[in-house]
Amino acid sequence: MNGNIYHNRKAQWVAYVAVFVLLALVPTVFDNPFTLNQLARYSVFALLAVSVSLIWGFGGILSLGQGIAFGLASYGMGMTMQMQFQNPEYDPIPSFMLTNELETLPLLWEPFLSTPVGLILTILVPTGFFVIFGILMFQARVAGVFVAIMTLAMLAAWYSMAYDMQPFTAGFNGISPPLPLQIFGGEVDPYSPLAYWICVGVLATLTLATKALLHTKFGLIVQAIRDDAERARFLGYNVAYYQVVVFAISGFLAAWAGLCWVMIVQYVSPTSMEIAFSISMVVWAAVGGRASLLGAIIGAFMVNGIQSYLGDELQQVWMLILGAIFIGVVLFLPRGIAGLLELILSKVPFGRGPSGAQWSAETGTEEKAS
Amino acid sequence: MSVHDFWTPFSLLPFLNALIIGISLASIWLIAALGLAIIYGTMGVINMAHGELIMLGAYTTYVFQSLVGVPFLICLPLAFFVVAAIGWVIERGVIRTLYTRPLDTLLATWGLSLILIQSVRLIFGGEPQYVGVPSWLNFQIDASFVHLSGLRLFIVLMAIILVTLTWYILYRTTLGIRVRAVMQDKEMAASFGIDANRVYSLTFAYGAGLAGAAGAMFGALKTLFPDMGSAYVVEAFLVVVVGGIGLIGSVFSSALLGELNSVFSYFTNDTFARFVLFTLVVVFLRFRPQGIISEGMGRR
Numbered sequence: 001m002n003g004n005i006y007h008n009r010k011a012q013w014v015a016y017v018a019v020f021v022l023l024a025l026v027p028t029v030f031d032n033p034f035t036l037n038q039l040a041r042y043s044v045f046a047l048l049a050v051s052v053s054l055i056w057g058f059g060g061i062l063s064l065g066q067g068i069a070f071g072l073a074s075y076g077m078g079m080t081m082q083m084q085f086q087n088p089e090y091d092p093i094p095s096f097m098l099t100n101e102l103e104t105l106p107l108l109w110e111p112f113l114s115t116p117v118g119l120i121l122t123i124l125v126p127t128g129f130f131v132i133f134g135i136l137m138f139q140a141r142v143a144g145v146f147v148a149i150m151t152l153a154m155l156a157a158w159y160s161m162a163y164d165m166q167p168f169t170a171g172f173n174g175i176s177p178p179l180p181l182q183i184f185g186g187e188v189d190p191y192s193p194l195a196y197w198i199c200v201g202v203l204a205t206l207t208l209a210t211k212a213l214l215h216t217k218f219g220l221i222v223q224a225i226r227d228d229a230e231r232a233r234f235l236g237y238n239v240a241y242y243q244v245v246v247f248a249i250s251g252f253l254a255a256w257a258g259l260c261w262v263m264i265v266q267y268v269s270p271t272s273m274e275i276a277f278s279i280s281m282v283v284w285a286a287v288g289g290r291a292s293l294l295g296a297i298i299g300a301f302m303v304n305g306i307q308s309y310l311g312d313e314l315q316q317v318w319m320l321i322l323g324a325i326f327i328g329v330v331l332f333l334p335r336g337i338a339g340l341l342e343l344i345l346s347k348v349p350f351g352r353g354p355s356g357a358q359w360s361a362e363t364g365t366e367e368k369a370s
Numbered sequence: 371m372s373v374h375d376f377w378t379p380f381s382l383l384p385f386l387n388a389l390i391i392g393i394s395l396a397s398i399w400l401i402a403a404l405g406l407a408i409i410y411g412t413m414g415v416i417n418m419a420h421g422e423l424i425m426l427g428a429y430t431t432y433v434f435q436s437l438v439g440v441p442f443l444i445c446l447p448l449a450f451f452v453v454a455a456i457g458w459v460i461e462r463g464v465i466r467t468l469y470t471r472p473l474d475t476l477l478a479t480w481g482l483s484l485i486l487i488q489s490v491r492l493i494f495g496g497e498p499q500y501v502g503v504p505s506w507l508n509f510q511i512d513a514s515f516v517h518l519s520g521l522r523l524f525i526v527l528m529a530i531i532l533v534t535l536t537w538y539i540l541y542r543t544t545l546g547i548r549v550r551a552v553m554q555d556k557e558m559a560a561s562f563g564i565d566a567n568r569v570y571s572l573t574f575a576y577g578a579g580l581a582g583a584a585g586a587m588f589g590a591l592k593t594l595f596p597d598m599g600s601a602y603v604v605e606a607f608l609v610v611v612v613g614g615i616g617l618i619g620s621v622f623s624s625a626l627l628g629e630l631n632s633v634f635s636y637f638t639n640d641t642f643a644r645f646v647l648f649t650l651v652v653v654f655l656r657f658r659p660q661g662i663i664s665e666g667m668g669r670r
Contacts, residue, residue: 062473136652140657140659149416149607153604161642164639319484319488323483323485323488324485325481326484331467331478
């Protein structure tokens with residue numbers, strides 16, 4: 001049946017697991033804390049790219065608002081870590097609030113006194129927001145560029161909120177928790193292999209779970225809706241329900257990214273909700289291949305890796321290069337690196353067809369036709 | 371921070387002044403959105419580089435005014451034509467191949483905006499530049515509750531002029547008839563002998579030119595930075611999307627959004643007003659995705 005190893009499900013799982021095992025083994029080779037921290041950052045970006053790939057590549061919904069979930073979760077995590085440093089008895093209020101003339105801890109911050117509650121809220125609030133926002137949009141059958149514009153507007157709204165609510169969010173300066181995350185009686189040093197493994201572990205778990213989800217009936221219906229929402233609706237599927245759920249899952253993934261991000265950088269500011277950052281996530285997914293979760297991960301690692309290692313002189317022209325890469329990918333390689341790989345692998349004979357020799361001769365045409 | 375610091379109580383004269391500021395704001399957003407509205411309305415293209423076209427207009431004005439010595443009023447049409455030419459090249463080079471993929475246009479034009487920002491930064495440097503306000507605009511109206519600078523008054527007038535001009539081109543010239551024909555049904559228009567691709571190129575160039583003229587004025591209003599365009603692009607999008615189809619829609623929606631923003635700012639502050647406004651727009655679009663004005667035409 002299957003002429004291209006790219007489409008072989010077993011081979012896909014092997015590739016996914018192989019990449020994550022390779023990533024997990026990195027600390028045994030490099031013990032430079034800065035490299036590890038940088039790679040941990042890339043895996044957070046990779047998770048964001050996975051969330052874009054899910055909603056855009058598989059759900060067919062271009063969301064420019066993934067930064068909302070990422071930013072909300074970042075603030076949740078920042079608040080949790082900040083409150084770990086504060087003492088509820090005699091030093092309950094973070095110093096930036098005191099400089100903003102706040103005498104008591106705001107109600108918004110109260111739950112974050114407890115680390116478990118704080119961590120749960122960090123994931124729950126962004127996901128919940130995406131559920132509500134999704135219901136708002138998809139119940140009304142908003143689609144296409146309108147989703148892009150609405151998510152963009154919402155992102156801009158949250159950005160200005162984080163910026164403006166200075167007594168609660170420390171505004172432009174952002175929150176920098178003085179201590180690393182304290183958990184299970186120990187602490188997670190941002191530059192340790194442990195922090196790296198947590199980030200890669202979260203990335204691997206969530207990506208594999210998402211991939212498994214996409215192979216279920218639910219995942220197939222989501223992809224059917226991407227291909228033709230109207231037809232799926234006529235077949236009796238509740239399109240809005242599937243869109244809301246897949247949108248919420250993408251928010252859930254981005255929220256985990258936000259949690260991990262603040263864990264390894266110990267800092268959160270409104271920049272986490274900048275428009276350019278959210279569009280960058282789309283760039284990573286597009287370069288790697290939006291219709292492949294692994295492609296999106298590779299895209300995130302590649303774009304950020306190239307950016308970091310270009311050197312200071314070339315940083316000047318980095319935006320030029322990025323812009324050109326992006327236009328090039330959109331124009332000539334709409335399926336990204338993963339699409340390119342698919343094309344190359346289609347030339348390679350694979351599979352135990354009825355008779356091997358005949359197979360290899362015919363696969364090329366078969367692939368082109370489909 | 372108590373409620374009283376946050377919430378400004380109502381008093382008549384400052385509130386009326388806020389309404390005047392709203393008109394000024396509305397005219398700025400209208401000018402910023404006009405080109406976008408034409409491009410989106412005709413071609414269904416979301417041009418993320420629109421803010422950068424505005425920026426190019428501002429830098430064009432700066433170059434002609436400071437380095438060549440052209441008077442401000444002449445710089446306006448110059449900015450229009452220079453940016454229109456750039457827009458024409460962009461349409462031919464990038465947009466043309468993407469008409470069937472509107473979401474990809476959004477992304478490609480974003481890549482383009484990165485390139486434009488960085489190119490300008492490489493040429494002019496990252497430090498701020500200034501466009502001089504001509505002396506005949508250096509006056510201030512201060513009559514009871516009206517406080518308005520001459521430049522802002524000029525921008526309100528220019529908004530009226532540009533909208534009238536665009537209306538005239540669209541509804542009173544042969545070219546305008548062609549544009550509207552292509553807008554309604556590209557295939558049908560093409561079968562009547564209209565060169566739809568040429569119409570698209572001209573429309574995009576005209577929209578870009580309007581952005582250029584907008585940039586000339588915004589340059590006088592604010593300082594010039596390579597990434598100044600991003601300050602306008604979200605508002606411009608919202609004006610277009612809320613307005614729906616046609617020039618009238620954009621005029622209404624910019625007036626509505628400008629006034630609302632100004633009134634919210636009056637009661638609270640600028641950034642909070644932005645939050646409330648954007649949230650309201652999202653809720654509005656949920657109930658009326660076709661915008662304020664819809665002419666029963668199929669949306670692209």
